[in-house]
Amino acid sequence: MKNSLAVNAYVGKPHDEHWEYQKCRGYTKNVLVVARHQDGRFKRETFHLTSLGRTLANATGGELTVAVLGTTPQCGELAGFGADRIDLVEDQALNDYLVDVHDRVLGAIVKREKPCLVLFEATFSGRELAAVLGAKFNGSVASGCTAIQYWDDGFEVLRPVLGGRFKARLHLSALPAFVAVRSRSFPLCKAEGAAKIVSIPVKVPRTRFKNIKRETSGQKIALDRADVVVSGGRGMGGPDFSLLEALAELLGGAVGASRSAVDADWRPVSDQVGQTGLVVAPDLYIACGISGASQHMAGMSASKRIVAINKDSHAPIFSKADFGVKGDLFEILPHAIETIKRLRSTSNQGATT
Amino acid sequence: MEIVVLVKQVPDTNAPAEVAGAALSGEPADIPWTINPHDEMAVEEALRVKEAHGGRVTLLSFSRPEEFDALRIGIAMGADRAVAIIDELKSTSRYRDGLLLSRIFAAALKTMRFDLIIAGQKAVDDDAGVVGPALAEKLNLPFFSMVVGQEISGNRVRCKRLVGGGRMEVEAPLPALLLATRGLNRPRYATMPGLRRATRQGVETWRLRDIAPDAQHLFCDQPSRLIALEPVESQRDLTMARGDSPREKAEALARYLLSDQG
Ligand SMILES: Cc1cc2nc3c(=O)[nH]c(=O)nc-3n(C[C@H](O)[C@H](O)[C@H](O)COP(=O)(O)OP(=O)(O)OC[C@H]3O[C@@H](n4cnc5c(N)ncnc54)[C@H](O)[C@@H]3O)c2cc1C
Numbered sequence: 001m002k003n004s005l006a007v008n009a010y011v012g013k014p015h016d017e018h019w020e021y022q023k024c025r026g027y028t029k030n031v032l033v034v035a036r037h038q039d040g041r042f043k044r045e046t047f048h049l050t051s052l053g054r055t056l057a058n059a060t061g062g063e064l065t066v067a068v069l070g071t072t073p074q075c076g077e078l079a080g081f082g083a084d085r086i087d088l089v090e091d092q093a094l095n096d097y098l099v100d101v102h103d104r105v106l107g108a109i110v111k112r113e114k115p116c117l118v119l120f121e122a123t124f125s126g127r128e129l130a131a132v133l134g135a136k137f138n139g140s141v142a143s144g145c146t147a148i149q150y151w152d153d154g155f156e157v158l159r160p161v162l163g164g165r166f167k168a169r170l171h172l173s174a175l176p177a178f179v180a181v182r183s184r185s186f187p188l189c190k191a192e193g194a195a196k197i198v199s200i201p202v203k204v205p206r207t208r209f210k211n212i213k214r215e216t217s218g219q220k221i222a223l224d225r226a227d228v229v230v231s232g233g234r235g236m237g238g239p240d241f242s243l244l245e246a247l248a249e250l251l252g253g254a255v256g257a258s259r260s261a262v263d264a265d266w267r268p269v270s271d272q273v274g275q276t277g278l279v280v281a282p283d284l285y286i287a288c289g290i291s292g293a294s295q296h297m298a299g300m301s302a303s304k305r306i307v308a309i310n311k312d313s314h315a316p317i318f319s320k321a322d323f324g325v326k327g328d329l330f331e332i333l334p335h336a337i338e339t340i341k342r343l344r345s346t347s348n349q350g351a352t353t
Numbered sequence: 354m355e356i357v358v359l360v361k362q363v364p365d366t367n368a369p370a371e372v373a374g375a376a377l378s379g380e381p382a383d384i385p386w387t388i389n390p391h392d393e394m395a396v397e398e399a400l401r402v403k404e405a406h407g408g409r410v411t412l413l414s415f416s417r418p419e420e421f422d423a424l425r426i427g428i429a430m431g432a433d434r435a436v437a438i439i440d441e442l443k444s445t446s447r448y449r450d451g452l453l454l455s456r457i458f459a460a461a462l463k464t465m466r467f468d469l470i471i472a473g474q475k476a477v478d479d480d481a482g483v484v485g486p487a488l489a490e491k492l493n494l495p496f497f498s499m500v501v502g503q504e505i506s507g508n509r510v511r512c513k514r515l516v517g518g519g520r521m522e523v524e525a526p527l528p529a530l531l532l533a534t535r536g537l538n539r540p541r542y543a544t545m546p547g548l549r550r551a552t553r554q555g556v557e558t559w560r561l562r563d564i565a566p567d568a569q570h571l572f573c574d575q576p577s578r579l580i581a582l583e584p585v586e587s588q589r590d591l592t593m594a595r596g597d598s599p600r601e602k603a604e605a606l607a608r609y610l611l612s613d614q615g
Contacts (some may be wrong), residue, residue, distance in 0.1 A: 053516070124498065124499060130483075131451065132488060133489075134576070138576075139452075140577045141481075142481075142482065156580070160480065161480055163366065163373075163480075166374050166481070166583060167582070169579070170578065173575075174574065209495065210525065211524045213522040214516075214520075251610065279480075295366050304377070323593075325602050325603075327602055328599065331603075332603045332606065336607045336610070340607045350561075
């Protein structure tokens with residue numbers, strides 16, 4: 001029940017002394033959510049985050065504001081998940097993320113709104129913004145949280161530590177609390193109402209960085225956002241990952257790798273899943289030719305379903321998987337791909353007749 | 354070039370779970386320790402900068418004497434000097450709030466000379482990644498996270514960084530702060546003569562009141578506290594694909610992948 005904390009987020013009456021103290025620092029009971037969008041559309045995670053913000057604002061007894069930076073999509077959509085107000089800073093320069101520009105614009109919004117809690121998604125940018133703003137406002141910070149609860153003297157969060165083998169229960173007493181959450185661990189809550197859209201008069205600062213060059217990776221779906229991840233390890237035997245790419249394509253996922261595969265230069269470092277690589281938590285994780293070392297598990301053990309394909313029945317990965325196939329991946333995968341295509345086409349035919 | 358590297362000691366990633374857990378909650382346990390892998394890459398990169406541009410590499414840590422091994426490893430790799438700000442905070446837990454640490458490091462760095470600070474992107478024990486960005490904010494430095502390549506020329510540094518969905522190259526003036534991540538380099542090994550030198554040379558220790566006269570006031574409040582450490586039970590029930598031939602197993606796998614629940 002990983003959502004239980006957030007769902008019954010409010011326990012007890014706000015503790016007046018605590019609020020008195022926070023009020024002398026000027027903070028309100030309001031919650032601020034930082035939205036993300038791309039190509040004119042909000043990320044699905046932003047709706048999850050807004051829903052969570054609504055639950056928590058109900059708990060604190062405050063209002064929910066969503067900060068939207070950049071030239072944007074239909075902000076009204078956010079009202080459907082409980083936003084009371086949308087703070088809009090519409091400037092082309094904010095469409096691409098640069099930490100020093102975004103932190104200052106968000107800083108201006110926090111100064112203005114005085115929220116007791118600011119919620120981010122636990123992406124690279126969300127995590128670092130939470131840290132920078134936490135330092136700026138002498139608040140508190142927690143990243144990668146899977147649960148958050150409001151108490152009368154601050155917020156309490158759960159976050160995985162030690163390679164996901166433990167959850168730390170932390171109490172955040174300094175407000176504002178800047179919390180980056182794994183937003184997909186929280187349910188969507190539909191709401192009715194119209195949010196007030198406010199254009200915030202912030203002058204967008206210039207970045208301190210120069211000569212900025214961006215390169216997008218070949219992957220259509222970013223590894224840390226994918227619902228399905230198909231990873232290959234040393235068992236791939238070489239840089240040809242086309243079988244995994246075909247399976248990922250079929251399931252709408254992205255391709256990852258173990259450190260061994262990265263060390264062998266079969267895959268770029270940005271694909272490494274694990275304790276020293278990316279931490280992913282997709283709905284489905286398929287480990288192909290990966291033994292299941294603890295450092296690898298640290299990066300994917302929070303996945304909803306784990307599938308392992310390995311020719312060694314003693315591979316540790318099997319003891320941490322939901323579904324296992326003992327066999328040679330080069331024999332299994334081509335046929336599995338064909339079968340998926342076949343099953344899909346027959347079920348489609350079934351649907352039309 | 355004065356380079357400062359932030360270093361943390363963490364439980365060895367191969368430590369059994371209960372032992373590693375005890376390390377964070379502060380209960381006594383016989384723990385295999387190591388240098389945080391991202392910090393090891395930070396040390397390596399600092400040594401490369403020194404080799405290319407001259408200068409000095411200073412390691413900086415907030416730790417107790419029993420956590421000095423990470424500093425010794427850094428010296429054995431080739432760092433010139435190791436400084437530990439002694440942890441006098443009255444917490445029994447090894448959990449340390451990242452914002453508090455950034456305040457402490459900022460106070461220490463204000464008493465030091467530096468052109469470049471390199472830290473690990475995150476520590477693999479608490480997995481927080483707060484110290485680097487927060488320290489840059491406190492010192493008002495440009496910072497580069499997820500760095501997989503750097504090049505210094507004159508008083509500017511140009512970094513290759515991993516960003517969500519790709520890579521990015523940016524440049525900023527020194528002094529700056531870099532956060533090392535995998536892909537930046539392959540750390541060299543600590544050598545035997547290096548380890549002997551580390552033992553001989555030792556670790557310089559500083560007290561909080563040395564770096565900030567108002568230490569008590571600055572550091573008394575922890576923005577966050579560890580209440581409990583809860584083991585995560587991995588409740589997975591393994592089902593093996595049935596069948597004698599790869600074809601049959603593949604068929605079972607395909608059906609499983611297309612099903613919604615496990
Ligand atoms: C400090 C530190 C940090 C680390 N960080 C990470 C990290 O972030 N991520 C990470 O992944 N690792 C990390 N590691 C490395 C980790 O300990 C393992 O070495 C690594 O995960 C092993 O990768 P692998 O499973 O691909 O390779 P192996 O352990 O070599 O396993 C290969 C597997 O493939 C199977 N196999 C071979 N051929 C086939 C075939 N044809 N069909 C099916 N199965 C086949 C074998 O049976 C075997 O189980 C770290 C290690 C250290 C010390």
